[in-house]
Amino acid sequence: MSGKTIESFQIRVYMNARELGLTQADSATIAEFSERTGQRIEAGTHQPKRGQERPRRTGYDPLAEVWENELKPMLEREPGLTPMTLFEYLQERYPGQYPQVLRTLQRRVQEWKALHGEARDVMFELRHEPGMMGFSDFTELTVVEVTINGHPFEHLIYHYRLAYSGWQYAQIIQGGESFVALSEGLQNALFACGGVPKQHRTDSLSAAYRNLGGQRKPALTTLYDQLCDHYRLQPTRNNRGIAHENGSVVRFVPTRKAEKPIR
Numbered sequence: 001m002s003g004k005t006i007e008s009f010q011i012r013v014y015m016n017a018r019e020l021g022l023t024q025a026d027s028a029t030i031a032e033f034s035e036r037t038g039q040r041i042e043a044g045t046h047q048p049k050r051g052q053e054r055p056r057r058t059g060y061d062p063l064a065e066v067w068e069n070e071l072k073p074m075l076e077r078e079p080g081l082t083p084m085t086l087f088e089y090l091q092e093r094y095p096g097q098y099p100q101v102l103r104t105l106q107r108r109v110q111e112w113k114a115l116h117g118e119a120r121d122v123m124f125e126l127r128h129e130p131g132m133m134g135f136s137d138f139t140e141l142t143v144v145e146v147t148i149n150g151h152p153f154e155h156l157i158y159h160y161r162l163a164y165s166g167w168q169y170a171q172i173i174q175g176g177e178s179f180v181a182l183s184e185g186l187q188n189a190l191f192a193c194g195g196v197p198k199q200h201r202t203d204s205l206s207a208a209y210r211n212l213g214g215q216r217k218p219a220l221t222t223l224y225d226q227l228c229d230h231y232r233l234q235p236t237r238n239n240r241g242i243a244h245e246n247g248s249v250v251r252f253v254p255t256r257k258a259e260k261p262i263r
Contacts, residue, residue, distance in 0.1 A: 006033055006046070009111065014038055017114045021122070030114050032107070062101050063108065066090065075109065079117050083109045128163035133236075134197040135161050136186055138177045158185030162197060169193065179220055183227050190231060200233040 017027035040046040169189040228235035
């Protein structure tokens with residue numbers, strides 16, 4: 001936006017976005033000016049562009065006949081519509097009547113989405129501490145087929161990883177996910193690591209429940225808690241259905257130097 005005048009509606013869009021909880025950088029992007037300009041606006045030091053401004057047609061709205069009656073209702077029904085989609089709609093429905101309104105559409109749609117669009121996902125950066133958390137998970141090899149005498153070998157990979165350093169351990173588990181497989185894999189991983197972190201996280205163990213012969217959840221929960229208590233681990237679990245919560249063990253990566261265990 002260097003060298004361009006900051007319009008009053010852009011400042012309104014920026015401030016509305018900030019009130020919705022967006023960062024200065026995201027709010028400035030929506031308002032189409034620099035983050036530094038946003039900082040000046042909030043500090044009260046923003047000054048209008050000095051010098052003569054280019055002439056503008058005050059009060060002229062090239063979308064006055066279609067915005068409220070057609071385009072805005074389309075956005076309300078489908079908030080994901082882009083300015084280009086709306087522009088193509090106008091070109092098809094009104095050939096030759098709206099040849100140069102794409103830029104206006106972009107500004108109008110950005111302002112509408114900032115005020116009325118769907119709330120944006122809020123993500124918080126994870127900052128792991130040394131010796132704090134270890135993850136356990138099971139995964140399948142989808143690109144490799146293992147056979148014995150021509151028959152598929154049913155197995156999973158148990159995968160353990162320290163959150164801070166990325167140190168990891170893996171072993172083959174014959175059969176499906178189970179409490180026995182989890183306890184065996186965790187025991188071997190802790191022995192290979194040479195120490196125990198403060199917390200241990202795994203998934204909701206729903207697959208292990210199914211493989212426990214139909215026993216109910218409290219039985220396996222008790223077993224898991226007793227396992228963690230034996231190793232003086234604080235047990236934690238992912239929320240059911242939230243697959244990305246074990247993001248630190250989703251994929252294998254080159255092992256870095258192992259962090260020093262706390263005990």
